[in-house]
Amino acid sequence: MRRFTAALLPALLLLAPPAFAATAVTGTLRLSRAARSAAAKHGGKTPQAGVSEGVVWLEKIPERVEDQLAHPDPPWFLFWRQPEENPPLPVIAQEKETYSPRVLAVPVGSSIEFTNPDRLYHSTFSVSGAKRFDLGKTPPGRRDTVEFSRPGVINLHCEIHPRAVGYVVVTPNHAYASPDRSGHFRLPKMPPGRYVLHAWHPDRGDLRLPFDVPKRGSVALTPTFKD
Amino acid sequence: MRLGLRWKILLLTLLAPVTLAGATLVLVNRDVAEHTDSSSLHENLSHSAAVFEGMLATRLHALEGGARVVAQDPRFFSLLMLGISQRDTRFDATVRGMAHDFNQITKTDVFEVFDRRGRLLASVGESKSSPDARAALVNRALGGEVATGVLAEGTAHYQAVAVPVHADGRQVGVLLMGAEIGSALADELRTQMRCEVSFLAGRTITGTTLSRAGERQALLEELNAIDLGPATNSVRLGLLRVKSDKEFLTLVRRIPGTSAKSSQFYVLQRAFDPELIFQHTMRNDLVALAAVALILAIATSFIFSEQILLPLQKLVRGAREMEEGNYDHPIGVRRDDEIGYLADQFTRMRAREQAYVKSLERATRLKSEFISIASHELRTPISVLAGYRDLLAEGSLGKLTARQTKVVESMREYLDRLGRVAEDAAMVAEMRDERLSLDRKPAPVAAILQMSVDSAKEAATGRNVEVVTKLETPDGIVNVDSQALVQALTHLITNGIRFTPDGGRVEVRAGLGDGRLAIAVSDTGVGMEPGVVESLRTLGAAERDAAHHRSAVGLEFGSGGLGLGFSLARGIVSAHGGHIEIESRPGKGSTFTMLLPVDGQERAEAA
Numbered sequence: 001m002r003r004f005t006a007a008l009l010p011a012l013l014l015l016a017p018p019a020f021a022a023t024a025v026t027g028t029l030r031l032s033r034a035a036r037s038a039a040a041k042h043g044g045k046t047p048q049a050g051v052s053e054g055v056v057w058l059e060k061i062p063e064r065v066e067d068q069l070a071h072p073d074p075p076w077f078l079f080w081r082q083p084e085e086n087p088p089l090p091v092i093a094q095e096k097e098t099y100s101p102r103v104l105a106v107p108v109g110s111s112i113e114f115t116n117p118d119r120l121y122h123s124t125f126s127v128s129g130a131k132r133f134d135l136g137k138t139p140p141g142r143r144d145t146v147e148f149s150r151p152g153v154i155n156l157h158c159e160i161h162p163r164a165v166g167y168v169v170v171t172p173n174h175a176y177a178s179p180d181r182s183g184h185f186r187l188p189k190m191p192p193g194r195y196v197l198h199a200w201h202p203d204r205g206d207l208r209l210p211f212d213v214p215k216r217g218s219v220a221l222t223p224t225f226k227d
Numbered sequence: 228m229r230l231g232l233r234w235k236i237l238l239l240t241l242l243a244p245v246t247l248a249g250a251t252l253v254l255v256n257r258d259v260a261e262h263t264d265s266s267s268l269h270e271n272l273s274h275s276a277a278v279f280e281g282m283l284a285t286r287l288h289a290l291e292g293g294a295r296v297v298a299q300d301p302r303f304f305s306l307l308m309l310g311i312s313q314r315d316t317r318f319d320a321t322v323r324g325m326a327h328d329f330n331q332i333t334k335t336d337v338f339e340v341f342d343r344r345g346r347l348l349a350s351v352g353e354s355k356s357s358p359d360a361r362a363a364l365v366n367r368a369l370g371g372e373v374a375t376g377v378l379a380e381g382t383a384h385y386q387a388v389a390v391p392v393h394a395d396g397r398q399v400g401v402l403l404m405g406a407e408i409g410s411a412l413a414d415e416l417r418t419q420m421r422c423e424v425s426f427l428a429g430r431t432i433t434g435t436t437l438s439r440a441g442e443r444q445a446l447l448e449e450l451n452a453i454d455l456g457p458a459t460n461s462v463r464l465g466l467l468r469v470k471s472d473k474e475f476l477t478l479v480r481r482i483p484g485t486s487a488k489s490s491q492f493y494v495l496q497r498a499f500d501p502e503l504i505f506q507h508t509m510r511n512d513l514v515a516l517a518a519v520a521l522i523l524a525i526a527t528s529f530i531f532s533e534q535i536l537l538p539l540q541k542l543v544r545g546a547r548e549m550e551e552g553n554y555d556h557p558i559g560v561r562r563d564d565e566i567g568y569l570a571d572q573f574t575r576m577r578a579r580e581q582a583y584v585k586s587l588e589r590a591t592r593l594k595s596e597f598i599s600i601a602s603h604e605l606r607t608p609i610s611v612l613a614g615y616r617d618l619l620a621e622g623s624l625g626k627l628t629a630r631q632t633k634v635v636e637s638m639r640e641y642l643d644r645l646g647r648v649a650e651d652a653a654m655v656a657e658m659r660d661e662r663l664s665l666d667r668k669p670a671p672v673a674a675i676l677q678m679s680v681d682s683a684k685e686a687a688t689g690r691n692v693e694v695v696t697k698l699e700t701p702d703g704i705v706n707v708d709s710q711a712l713v714q715a716l717t718h719l720i721t722n723g724i725r726f727t728p729d730g731g732r733v734e735v736r737a738g739l740g741d742g743r744l745a746i747a748v749s750d751t752g753v754g755m756e757p758g759v760v761e762s763l764r765t766l767g768a769a770e771r772d773a774a775h776h777r778s779a780v781g782l783e784f785g786s787g788g789l790g791l792g793f794s795l796a797r798g799i800v801s802a803h804g805g806h807i808e809i810e811s812r813p814g815k816g817s818t819f820t821m822l823l824p825v826d827g828q829e830r831a832e833a834a
Contacts, residue, residue, distance in 0.1 A: 125302075127306050127321065128309055129309070129312075129318070130313065152312065152313060153310070153312065154313075155305060155313065157302075157305040157308075158301060159301050159302060162299050162304070163395075165308075165394060203396065205310060206310070
């Protein structure tokens with residue numbers, strides 16, 4: 001199968017629009033300089049506590065690319081498949097006085113389902129500028145859907161449980177990614193040009209990193225939060 | 228001073244209640260005074276100060292608790308969690324609204340919210356803190372600790388607490404809450420502690436319960452006089468007298484939690500008046516009680532004494548009447564108790580006394596009548612006897628022999644003596660019947676003395692007793708019945724001769740002075756026993772044993788007469804308004820002194 005695809009690739013590249021002449025953007029998110037130097041020693045495989053709660057995205061990408069990412073064509077060999085009308089929504093559940101997941105990144109315009117699978121009452125509200133909402137007291141089993149139409153970081157609070165804090169990161173586009181436990185992330189391929197990588201972490205805040213995508217070669221970024 | 232029975236009873240019955248009332252008054256007064264003295268009030272003030280500082284601590288604790296609760300509320304810290312990029316245009320208004328909502332619950336005077344860099348986001352309390360005043364507290368809170376203290380805002384103080392606001396593991400801001408230390412607290416404290424409370428910033432009163440400007444002014448003047456420097460923590464002032472009617476004990480203390488540099492003090496003042504009013508009321512009540520008790524005691528003791536006294540007074544009146552000879556005065560005491568018995572006995576005794584006195588009077592009257600009649604009856608036969616004797620002596624009844632003549636001559640002597648006795652007895656009877664009348668004429672004292680001595684000497688023929696006269700005032704003339712006085716004096720002299728052994732001496736001295744004539748007859752005779760002197764003084768005659776009576780013609784030593792002599796002399800002197808004094812010692816002799824009042828005018832004439 002792989003071989004077959006590899007054989008087809010040049011043909012596809014010819015057929016595809018110039019957008020496909022793009023480069024993958026990868027990198028490692030570092031929470032501090034110390035983490036970075038420690039990582040350098042161990043070949044970049046050192047786990048970083050909590051780094052996976054970070055989110056990285058590109059501030060601005062060409063609309064064409066965005067369209068592609070928002071409405072990905074099904075692979076040609078699955079052409080008979082129609083895109084799903086109502087794909088399942090991402091879910092944030094309130095369990096054990098926490099939000100699960102604690103950080104959820106969604107592209108702008110997405111909806112999230114807030115559920116209470118717990119046996120306790122909860123509540124969810126936000127006072128963030130990007131989205132103000134208040135679900136009020138939510139009894140066990142309740143499901144609410146909230147649409148996020150503006151990009152930004154939205155803090156989620158439970159009125160009943162002060163320690164329960166969650167974050168919804170509404171990215172301006174679909175070019176976003178969540179690092180793994182070591183901080184590695186991979187963003188969609190981008191056509192050459194100048195971009196700004198935006199990294200955000202609940203404990204470290206925001207970080208902007210401009211970079212260029214060359215016509216050839218790859219991009220590996222190491223966004224690092226200041227100490 | 229002699230006290231009647233009534234006053235004695237009154238005094239005795241009053242003594243106990245009055246002493247008790249007095250002692251109670253003194254003791255209670257002392258106790259009340261001790262209770263209200265300044266030291267206990269000082270203690271009270273210190274206690275109040277402790278309570279106040281306890282209140283402040285409690286309040287601060289409550290404030291801190293409130294601040295902590297607010298800081299942990301997601302509705303509160305969710306806004307502070309927002310980074311710059313998460314805020315919208317309404318952010319500031321939202322924070323203010325949220326803070327306002329929270330302060331509706333906490334109701335603190337200062338409610339200020341700061342972001343994680345210490346910038347003020349909202350201040351929604353009635354008061355605002357100034358950056359300088361709050362800087363220390365806020366900075367400590369930014370460092371992550373809960374900071375408490377007192378904000379000094381020029382003319383106001385606030386107990387304040389700055390609490391760091393944490394969310395999702397990091398500090399997102401600071402909440403500053405403050406409660407004013409001012410009039411409201413002062414009023415509360417005053418209600419609880421009965422103290423006037425004032426708060427001072429420097430020397431400015433920022434809140435006080437003193438209602439009158441005069442009191443505030445007096446306090447400020449007092450404070451100006453003392454040192455409120457950084458080293459001063461507590462100053463106890465003495466009595467602060469506000470112009471007219473109020474006195475305060477004053478305690479000045481630094482407000483706990485304030486720095487030494489800032490002069491923030493509170494003043495507790497304890498007015499004296501409640502204690503004084505209490506003391507006055509107490510005293511007045513006691514005095515009123517004592518007065519009532521006294522009146523009651525007087526009334527009861529009066530009734531009590533009257534119960535005893537009334538019948539006694541009736542008895543006394545009866546006794547007085549009896550003394551004056553009225554034996555029939557009604558006693559009018561009819562009781563069954565001891566006094567009734569006494570009254571009955573008194574009445575019975577009075578009846579017996581009356582009967583006895585009547586019998587005595589009768590006996591005396593009979594005796595007097597007998598003497599009077601006897602003397603009169605004797606005089607006639609004596610005259611007749613004297614007439615016959617004269618006839619015999621003249622020889623008209625025949626010539627007498629020499630021996631007969633001698634007998635007749637002797638008869639004359641005895642007849643004279645008998646006549647004198649009869650005369651004396653008649654005179655005594657006259658005096659007893661108060662029938663003696665004086666024939667007062669001016670007469671020289673010397674003549675009276677001479678006549679008396681001559682007469683006495685004549686009677687004392689054959690006795691070897693020297694009679695000496697001494698005139699202290701030789702030319703005195705007195706207005707007296709000289710004949711009677713001579714008679715009286717003669718009796719005293721003859722008595723003196725009679726009781727003086729031969730070789731003795733009787734001295735008669737007379738003197739005028741102080742409106743009185745004094746004639747003293749002293750002898751060197753046998754004297755008299757005190758009992759005899761006493762009976763002479765009271766009865767006017769010496770008690771004698773009739774069985775051993777020894778009569779004599781002349782004045783033989785130790786012989787007795789009829790006993791009329793002294794009685795007669797006393798009667799005559801009494802008729803002149805005078806009396807006789809007797810001094811006597813057995814074996815040494817006696818002195819009888821006649822003392823007669825004489826008219827000064829007579830002496831002037833004589834001079």
